[in-house]
Amino acid sequence: xxxxxxxxxxxxxxxxxxxxxxxxxxxxxxxxxxxxxxxxxxxxxxxxxxxxxxxxxxxxxxxxxxxxxxxxxxxxxxxxxxxxxxxxxxxxxxxxxxxxxxxxxxxxxxxxxxxxxxxxxxxxxxxxxxxxxxxxxxxxxxxxxxxxxxxxxxxxxxxxxxxxxxxxxxxxxxxxxxxxxxxxxxxxxxxxxxxxxxxxxxxxxxxxxxxxxxxxxxxxxxxxxxxxxxxxxxxxxxxxxxxxxxxxxxxxxxxxxxxxxxxxxxxxxxxxxxxxxxxxxxxxxxxxxxxxxxxxxxxxxxxxxxxxxxxxxxxxxxxxxxxxxxxxxxxxxxxxxxxxxxxxxxxxxxxxxxxxxxxxxxxxxxxxxxxxxxxxxxxxxxxxxxxxxxxxxxxxxxxxxxxxxxxxxxxxxxxxxxxxxxxxxxxxxxxxxxxxxxx
Numbered sequence: 001x002x003x004x005x006x007x008x009x010x011x012x013x014x015x016x017x018x019x020x021x022x023x024x025x026x027x028x029x030x031x032x033x034x035x036x037x038x039x040x041x042x043x044x045x046x047x048x049x050x051x052x053x054x055x056x057x058x059x060x061x062x063x064x065x066x067x068x069x070x071x072x073x074x075x076x077x078x079x080x081x082x083x084x085x086x087x088x089x090x091x092x093x094x095x096x097x098x099x100x101x102x103x104x105x106x107x108x109x110x111x112x113x114x115x116x117x118x119x120x121x122x123x124x125x126x127x128x129x130x131x132x133x134x135x136x137x138x139x140x141x142x143x144x145x146x147x148x149x150x151x152x153x154x155x156x157x158x159x160x161x162x163x164x165x166x167x168x169x170x171x172x173x174x175x176x177x178x179x180x181x182x183x184x185x186x187x188x189x190x191x192x193x194x195x196x197x198x199x200x201x202x203x204x205x206x207x208x209x210x211x212x213x214x215x216x217x218x219x220x221x222x223x224x225x226x227x228x229x230x231x232x233x234x235x236x237x238x239x240x241x242x243x244x245x246x247x248x249x250x251x252x253x254x255x256x257x258x259x260x261x262x263x264x265x266x267x268x269x270x271x272x273x274x275x276x277x278x279x280x281x282x283x284x285x286x287x288x289x290x291x292x293x294x295x296x297x298x299x300x301x302x303x304x305x306x307x308x309x310x311x312x313x314x315x316x317x318x319x320x321x322x323x324x325x326x327x328x329x330x331x332x333x334x335x336x337x338x339x340x341x342x343x344x345x346x347x348x349x350x351x352x353x354x355x356x357x358x359x360x361x362x363x364x365x366x367x368x369x370x371x372x373x374x375x376x377x378x379x380x381x382x383x384x385x386x387x388x389x390x391x392x393x394x395x396x397x398x399x400x401x402x403x404x405x406x407x408x409x410x411x412x413x414x415x416x417x418x419x420x421x422x423x424x425x426x427x428x429x430x431x432x433x434x435x436x437x438x439x
Contacts, residue, residue, distance in 0.1 A: 009377075009378070010206070011202055011203060011206055012402070013381075014380060014381055017381070017385070018388060022049035022070075024072060026049045027050055027387065028051050029075070029076060030090035030093070031055075032077070032078065032086035032089070032090045033076050033090075035083070035345040037076075037116070039341075040379055043377075048384065052067065054066040054067075067097050069108070070108055071110060072387065072390070073110070074114060074383055074387050076379065077090070077091070077114065077115050078115075078117050078118075079115065079117065079118045079161070081314075082344055082345065082349050086345075091169050092169070094171070095170065099170070108170075110172050110173070110390070111169065111172060112171070113165065114379070115175065117177065117339050118161075118179060120184035122154070122158065123156060123157070123159075125150050125156060128149040128430040129148060129149075130436065131436060145422060146423060148426060148427070149430040150426045150429055151430045152431050153431075158183070159187045162187045162190075162191050165191075165193060166191040166192060171193055173386070173391070173392045173395065174193050174194070175386060175395060176195065177197075177200065177309065177379075178197070178198070178199050178200055178201075178310065179281070179406070180228040180232070185197065194392035195406070196392050196399070197405065197406050198399055199232060200337045200373070200375055201235075201279060202401055203375065204335055205277075207373055208277075208333070213332055213333060218273075218302065219273065219275065220243065220275045221276050222279065223244075223245035223247055223296070225264075225280045225288055226264075227248060227249070227413060228281070230246060230413060231405065231406070231407050231412060233279055235404060236279070239401065245266060245268060245271060246266070246267050247266055248265050248421065249262055264288075264292055266295060266296070267417070270300075271296055271299050271301040273300065273302050275302060276296050278292060278293070279307050281308065281309050282308055283311060283312060283313065283318065283322070283336060284312045284313070285321060286318040286319075286321030289306060289322070290322075290324055293325055297328070301330070302330065303331075303332050304330055304332070305335075307336075310336070310337070310339050311337075311351070318351075322354040323354050326356045327356050329358075334371065335373055336372055337375045338374055338376070339375060339379075353369060353372065354370050355367055426439070
């Protein structure tokens with residue numbers, strides 16, 4: 001297993017884009033993105049015209065913002081835990097472009113954001129399992145309903161960000177890269193922000209083929225680690241001809257006050273004797289990947305290939321978890337894209353690329369390492385498409401096969417399998433002090 005080298009892709013071409021007219025479209029690369037992805041920033045600023053944006057100040061230190069003018073502006077953006085405050089501030093500061101100046105209007109008519117990474121896991125408030133005796137008779141009889149209580153202490157992060165984008169920054173179009181949160185996409189759309197979700201998965205499949213991982217006639221199945229990745233697995237099944245498998249990650253409630261547990265179960269497809277391409281949108285601690293690999297191998301998979309878009313790499317636990325994955329001879333490659341680089345903007349926040357040395361004979365060792373696929377050219381291509389497009393619909397049409405629509409995973413599961421699984425339905429609140437109250 002070796003690191004995937006950067007290769008030119010046949011799936012997109014920067015040279016195919018028309019020149020961007022600086023009188024019509026410009027880019028704004030905010031500080032939070034510049035500090036996170038300096039190489040990507042340099043490329044974008046060399047390729048496309050920049051709009052003026054100056055953060056100055058008055059004598060007392062209060063900020064003075066000076067913004068240029070252009071009909072259309074595209075702003076690349078990253079929102080991760082380690083740059084959260086700066087990312088939120090940059091989104092707030094974008095109001096300088098779109099704020100209505102009375103009879104003169106705004107400086108920018110159409111602000112589009114390219115969210116290279118956004119952590120939308122807190123897309124809805126947490127749910128609590130109901131205590132014994134609180135489930136209704138109707139809920140008990142309906143197998144496709146899972147009655148839960150909403151934890152009132154927790155809010156929806158993505159809804160707040162959507163409000164900031166819409167009402168303060170004045171964002172009209174949002175393009176995300178491998179966001180698998182259907183609730184978050186609904187919240188942006190509900191506020192009038194048109195969204196397009198782009199995936200790096202087609203580039204990863206192309207790279208696997210180019211590097212010989214799919215060269216033989218072994219049956220190949222595509223599987224997502226949970227329902228959130230089912231739309232991506234279904235897309236690759238339809239377009240690449242892979243067999244389709246479905247894994248369900250579901251909670252096992254604990255009724256004695258302890259936290260609930262999660263279990264992974266292969267609920268559709270037969271992996272025996274097959275090469276399985278396991279898709280995920282991100283790798284955080286690595287625990288979900290490790291558990292899913294163990295499940296697939298127990299169920300009889302012959303080979304496992306792991307692909308994920310975002311190397312979040314939370315804490316230090318990810319390193320040991322991915323080392324355990326790499327040590328397994330049936331895992332042929334673990335590949336991520338470099339949407340999030342290993343060098344992070346906060347001191348002490350840099351990440352290491354996990355690797356192991358495995359004995360390969362009496363005196364030799366094989367180095368197995370997580371592979372990183374460079375996607376800065378792809379980010380630049382998406383940016384160029386956005387600069388040349390007048391609407392989210394035009395962006396989606398231009399991006400073609402790289403578009404991954406956000407769909408309800410429960411509806412999609414029923415479409416694929418003909419079966420229903422319990423959908424969490426809020427019927428009560430969970431308040432401070434452990435109090436449940438039915439609606």
